Amino acid sequence: MACIREVSVLELTAEWLQQPVKLENWVTVGERRYIRLQKSDRKIERALCGESPGKRRLITGTTIIEDLTKLRNEAHHRASREVELGRVEDDLGFDEAAPPPKRARRSKVSLPDSLDIVAPPQGATEGTTVRVLTAGGFEPLWLELSETVINYLRAAVVNQVADDSIVDPSEKAHPSPSPGVYWSTKKASWRVRVNDKGKQKTRFFKPEEPGDDSAVASAASDAAAFLEAHT
Numbered sequence: 001m002a003c004i005r006e007v008s009v010l011e012l013t014a015e016w017l018q019q020p021v022k023l024e025n026w027v028t029v030g031e032r033r034y035i036r037l038q039k040s041d042r043k044i045e046r047a048l049c050g051e052s053p054g055k056r057r058l059i060t061g062t063t064i065i066e067d068l069t070k071l072r073n074e075a076h077h078r079a080s081r082e083v084e085l086g087r088v089e090d091d092l093g094f095d096e097a098a099p100p101p102k103r104a105r106r107s108k109v110s111l112p113d114s115l116d117i118v119a120p121p122q123g124a125t126e127g128t129t130v131r132v133l134t135a136g137g138f139e140p141l142w143l144e145l146s147e148t149v150i151n152y153l154r155a156a157v158v159n160q161v162a163d164d165s166i167v168d169p170s171e172k173a174h175p176s177p178s179p180g181v182y183w184s185t186k187k188a189s190w191r192v193r194v195n196d197k198g199k200q201k202t203r204f205f206k207p208e209e210p211g212d213d214s215a216v217a218s219a220a221s222d223a224a225a226f227l228e229a230h231t
Contacts, residue, residue, distance in 0.1 A: 002014040002147045002150040002151050002154065009022050009023070009024070010022070010023040010026060010033070010035075010145070011023070012047050012150065014047075014150070014154070016050045016154065017046075017047070017050055018050070021043055021046050021047045022043065023035060023043060023047065023145075024041075024043055025038075025041065025043075026145060027142070029113050029114065029133065030113065032114070032131065032144050033144065033145040034114075034131075034132075034133050034142040034143060034144055034145060035142065035143060035145045036140050036141070036142050037065050037068070037140070037141045037142075037143055037153075038065070038140060038141075039057075039059050039060060039065060044059070045057065045058070045059040047150070048150075048153050048154050048157045049157055058157070058161055059157065061160065061161055062156065062157050062160040062161065063160060064122075064153060064156040064157060064160060065141060067120070068117065068119060068130075068132070068141055068143065069141045071117040071118070071119070072115065072117055072132045072135065072136075072141060073136050073137065074117075075115045075116070075117050075132075076111070076115065076134060076135065076136040077136065079111050079112070079115060079134070080111060080136075083110065083111060111134050112134060113133065113134055114131050114132060114133055114134055114144070115131070115132055115134050116129050116130070116131055116132075117129070117130060117131075117132055119152060122152065122155045122156040122159040122160075123155060123158070123159035124155075125151075125152060125155035125156075125159070128148065128149075128152055130143060130144060130149055130152070131143075131144040132144070174190075174216060174220075177217075177220045177221075177224060178220075178224045178227075180192055180193070180224075180227050180231075181220060181223045181224050181227060184204065187204050187206065188206060188207075188210040189204035189205055189206040189207070189219070190204065190205040190206075190219050190220050190222075190223040191203070191204055191205075191223075192205070192223050192224075192226060192227040194226075194227060194230040194231070195230075196230075203223075203226060205219045205220070205222045205223040205226070206219060207219040
């Protein structure tokens, strides 16, 4: 799980990070902290992807920032419309018995500092409600900073990366016996990913005795055979 602490700057530690990441480009609005999410931000990429092998820009293969920006823009549009309609009615004092004038005077729209959006599920991770700073169009996305949000973003990145490039350091407990077969410390199993009717699915192969080398090797062979049969 992710953990955020403030040491003159905000520092992120997580199980997928070998070293803490100092977060930049954050602001405080009210009593909440918000961080700017941009793919070009190397600190954000490292916070979500960890150390990318070969300096690959793994985050460029994801759409989570664009997805959340779209949701923010939709929420901004709805909020603007609701406030505008409410003010026009107040200004004109509509009477249900009388038709409204042909042209209504437009009122200046005043929106709250932040809006709630519902982020969609990511793989096995459930969707969650997150708070964003009010903005629209191509303005940067500012997301409320919390451990829950960081863990959600991490799950989104792992779910959207099409290959096995994101591997937690803890998964190096047993070296990969063949391409596409990786050890998962969390599940004490070998992990493989296959395409099933256009969808990526994950399959785990657990040794009968995780502490027994021969059992671990046997499960690895099963995993490799399953991957080869579905490739």
